[in-house]
Amino acid sequence: MTPRTPVHTPVRLAALTAATLLLIPGGAAAASETSAGTGPGHLMRLERLDRGLVAVDTDNGVHLGWRLLAHEVTGHTDTGLTGPDFRVYRDGKPITTVADGTNLLDAEGTADSEYRVAAVVRGREQQASEAVAPWADGHLDIPLQQPEGGTTPVGEDYTHTANDVSVGDVDGDGQYEFVVKWDPTNSKDVSQVGYTGNTLIDTYTLDGTLLNRIDLGVNIRSGAHYTQFLVYDLDGDGRAELMFKTAPGTKSTTYGSEGEVIEEGHVTLPKEDVAAGVTHDEDHRMSAEDYHDHVVDMFLGWYEHPEVLADNWPATLEEAFGIDPEYDYPLSRVDAEALADHLMDVYAPGRSENNRLREFEGFVVDGPEYLTVFDGLTGQELDTIPYNPGRGDDGLLWGDYAMSRVEPGNRVDRFLAGVVHLDGRTPSAIFARGYYTRSVIVAHDFDGERIRERWVADSGHVPMDNPFDDTPHGGVGTDPEHGTLAGQGFHSLSVADVDGDHRQEIVYGAATLNSDGTLRYSSHATLPPGSGSPGESVKLGHGDAMHTGRFTPDGDVRIWTVHEGATWAPYGQAMRDADTGEVLFGTYSGRDTGRGMVGDVDPASPGYEVWSSMPPGEDGDGGLWSAEGERLGEEVPGTNMSIRWAGDMTTQIIEGAEVDGVVETPTIEDWNRGTLLNAEGTSTNNGTKGNPSLVADVFGDWREELVLRTEDGTALRVHTSTEETEHMLHTLMHDPQYRVGIASQQTTYNQPTYPEFYLGSDTDWSRVTVPRPLYPRP
Numbered sequence: 001m002t003p004r005t006p007v008h009t010p011v012r013l014a015a016l017t018a019a020t021l022l023l024i025p026g027g028a029a030a031a032s033e034t035s036a037g038t039g040p041g042h043l044m045r046l047e048r049l050d051r052g053l054v055a056v057d058t059d060n061g062v063h064l065g066w067r068l069l070a071h072e073v074t075g076h077t078d079t080g081l082t083g084p085d086f087r088v089y090r091d092g093k094p095i096t097t098v099a100d101g102t103n104l105l106d107a108e109g110t111a112d113s114e115y116r117v118a119a120v121v122r123g124r125e126q127q128a129s130e131a132v133a134p135w136a137d138g139h140l141d142i143p144l145q146q147p148e149g150g151t152t153p154v155g156e157d158y159t160h161t162a163n164d165v166s167v168g169d170v171d172g173d174g175q176y177e178f179v180v181k182w183d184p185t186n187s188k189d190v191s192q193v194g195y196t197g198n199t200l201i202d203t204y205t206l207d208g209t210l211l212n213r214i215d216l217g218v219n220i221r222s223g224a225h226y227t228q229f230l231v232y233d234l235d236g237d238g239r240a241e242l243m244f245k246t247a248p249g250t251k252s253t254t255y256g257s258e259g260e261v262i263e264e265g266h267v268t269l270p271k272e273d274v275a276a277g278v279t280h281d282e283d284h285r286m287s288a289e290d291y292h293d294h295v296v297d298m299f300l301g302w303y304e305h306p307e308v309l310a311d312n313w314p315a316t317l318e319e320a321f322g323i324d325p326e327y328d329y330p331l332s333r334v335d336a337e338a339l340a341d342h343l344m345d346v347y348a349p350g351r352s353e354n355n356r357l358r359e360f361e362g363f364v365v366d367g368p369e370y371l372t373v374f375d376g377l378t379g380q381e382l383d384t385i386p387y388n389p390g391r392g393d394d395g396l397l398w399g400d401y402a403m404s405r406v407e408p409g410n411r412v413d414r415f416l417a418g419v420v421h422l423d424g425r426t427p428s429a430i431f432a433r434g435y436y437t438r439s440v441i442v443a444h445d446f447d448g449e450r451i452r453e454r455w456v457a458d459s460g461h462v463p464m465d466n467p468f469d470d471t472p473h474g475g476v477g478t479d480p481e482h483g484t485l486a487g488q489g490f491h492s493l494s495v496a497d498v499d500g501d502h503r504q505e506i507v508y509g510a511a512t513l514n515s516d517g518t519l520r521y522s523s524h525a526t527l528p529p530g531s532g533s534p535g536e537s538v539k540l541g542h543g544d545a546m547h548t549g550r551f552t553p554d555g556d557v558r559i560w561t562v563h564e565g566a567t568w569a570p571y572g573q574a575m576r577d578a579d580t581g582e583v584l585f586g587t588y589s590g591r592d593t594g595r596g597m598v599g600d601v602d603p604a605s606p607g608y609e610v611w612s613s614m615p616p617g618e619d620g621d622g623g624l625w626s627a628e629g630e631r632l633g634e635e636v637p638g639t640n641m642s643i644r645w646a647g648d649m650t651t652q653i654i655e656g657a658e659v660d661g662v663v664e665t666p667t668i669e670d671w672n673r674g675t676l677l678n679a680e681g682t683s684t685n686n687g688t689k690g691n692p693s694l695v696a697d698v699f700g701d702w703r704e705e706l707v708l709r710t711e712d713g714t715a716l717r718v719h720t721s722t723e724e725t726e727h728m729l730h731t732l733m734h735d736p737q738y739r740v741g742i743a744s745q746q747t748t749y750n751q752p753t754y755p756e757f758y759l760g761s762d763t764d765w766s767r768v769t770v771p772r773p774l775y776p777r778p
Contacts (some may be wrong), residue, residue, distance in 0.1 A: 062109030168240025170376030212379025217249025238776030435489020549754030599651025655688025
């Protein structure tokens with residue numbers, strides 16, 4: 001491991017007086033005793049960002065946008081927050097001073113102009129921002145260095161495409177760097193068989209300089225469910241780290257300014273693994289023959305499996321498969337091979353024609369698993385620990401053999417990750433495994449040298465009478481406290497302060513954990529008439545899309561979810577109170593309701609609107625709803641991803657999913673105004689999900705940027721809104737809930753991110769509380 005010398009020290013800015021203000025790049029005085037809204041904001045560790053000035057050449061002149069930082073907020077008006085005035089310079093000369101705004105259209109600006117912005121505090125001009133030139137063609141391209149492709153053990157060639165993106169300030173200069181996950185073209189869902197190429201993670205500066213590359217190696221399978229990478233300043237030194245799951249063979253490379261290799265090395269193997277003979281040359285990917293041998297070995301040990309010894313599972317495999325007894329136990333290898341053949345050729349195909357276990361290959365279901373923190377600037381390892389929880393087995397205990405679809409390596413290898421302020425001030429990392437059955441969430445702290453486990457919330461496995469024929473979905477795990485957490489997780493997670501104590505809770509789908517890891521609630525409801533078991537109280541259960549935030553101007557935190565349990569889910573779509581888990585309203589669908597969205601798409605209706613992919617009709621009451629449960633109509637916007645793009649603070653929808661094998665050109669659609677942006681020459685990710693690489697307030701004013709990969713894969717393309725707006729708001733990256741949401745946006749099924757206050761066309765600015773920042777000292 002590479003030790004790192006801290007380069008920054010946290011300082012409590014709220015305690016500074018006006019005479020001892022800490023100046024930061026961009027010219028802002030870093031102290032604030034009060035904030036807009038209902039009173040002083042909560043003290044919170046935040047990033048020390050620069051002014052984030054961006055200029056875009058348009059048909060009407062040059063559009064400028066810049067950040068208002070959290071500590072600069074002085075109050076509010078009817079249209080936004082207040083703060084310092086901003087003096088704008090073009091080509092070294094002041095052209096205007098902007099009051100109560102963070103954007104400007106310079107009608108006389110040209111593509112050759114150069115701009116700076118300086119805050120004016122109490123009549124005194126602060127340090128100006130760095131000079132910027134206008135973006136040409138209305139966007140910024142960040143050049144990428146596409147990794148070399150390869151060939152799988154079965155001779156399949158693959159290349160790489162840029163997939164999810166996250167941002168963090170890895171060098172402490174107040175500007176974000178871009179962290180890119182490269183997926184091989186043969187990446188897989190956990191339910192799909194086959195080999196994959198390696199996943200790689202790169203870090204780039206805005207000009208496209210490659211700082212480092214981390215190759216996860218052959219022992220991390222590639223796909224949306226496997227690698228969730230966090231980019232965040234976890235230790236408070238002012239520089240973002242990278243944190244994600246690794247394995248033997250994971251290797252990092254540091255590059256110099258000319259692209260030369262400065263340093264490279266593998267993650268450190270734990271001492272116990274070294275003693276056991278583990279090396280970085282290991283390849284735990286299974287061929288079809290390897291999997292057959294794996295099943296044989298599993299069957300050889302059947303007689304001594306803890307569940308068999310406890311009389312929870314059948315004593316013999318014949319009983320498990322429903323066939324006449326034939327073999328003596330412990331099994332001989334010949335008999336174990338015969339039973340493995342029966343599983344693969346008779347029993348599994350008899351349950352579903354899609355069960356083709358003879359073709360099972362490319363999975364990694366054994367071998368060491370690690371969790372590693374990397375230096376964001378160099379990519380070098382800072383600490384590595386064993387991943388908790390380990391898989392335990394190939395999914396047998398997780399229910400992967402129990403359902404009609406026999407899918408080893410599926411439920412066991414579902415991963416989520418996020419960042420959360422458990423103490424209300426400093427960040428912790430959370431990594432999770434499982435959500436269809438057993439669900440385990442582990443909180444970690446990183447102090448700059450070591451990863452330390454903070455707490456573990458584990459539902460325990462859902463008991464089964466027969467691991468080859470049971471229905472573990474909807475069951476309760478063995479843990480007496482967290483057992484009902486099992487089966488409630490989604491393909492994403494949310495972090496929010498649901499009870500107003502400033503400590504953030506973890507919304508794990510249809511259940512929520514307190515900041516100390518205890519179970520706050522697990523939401524249940526009664527199955528309605530026409531369902532699988534009318535009158536039975538069941539969990540809300542798993543779903544694909546979840547949104548957590550304040551959806552009305554004066555409301556509490558709520559959760560909007562859609563559910564895929566069909567006739568065994570009490571709701572296809574539901575709105576819950578995030579504090580209690582109570583369902584406020586919802587509708588039964590009787591089908592897998594796969595998509596859902598919230599946003600202020602209709603400013604004529606108070607608060608947000610909510611909707612799902614559930615069509616209206618006799619079998620389900622879909623359509624457009626208010627956040628209070630009033631049905632507004634049958635027509636709905638899209639459900640792929642939302643963005644805050646327009647100047648009126650309404651919500652827009654990003655379209656551009658794969659349809660019939662063709663990825664549509666990404667667009668930004670307004671429910672009332674139509675298409676606002678046609679992002680030609682770019683592409684979304686993840687097929688029918690149609691995910692942009694990132695949607696976040698990366699720079700400029702409070703609105704979000706759209707980050708996509710170019711069609712040829714040579715660059716990231718960043719689009720920013722050039723609509724003028726009368727509203728002023730601090731950068732959303734200085735909102736605690738929004739910032740950690742951006743860190744986890746890349747997790748599995750990407751979801752939009754929401755601040756901890758209501759943000760819409762009818763925002764009550766007196767209710768917006770701005771945090772008091774703890775910035776790292778420069």
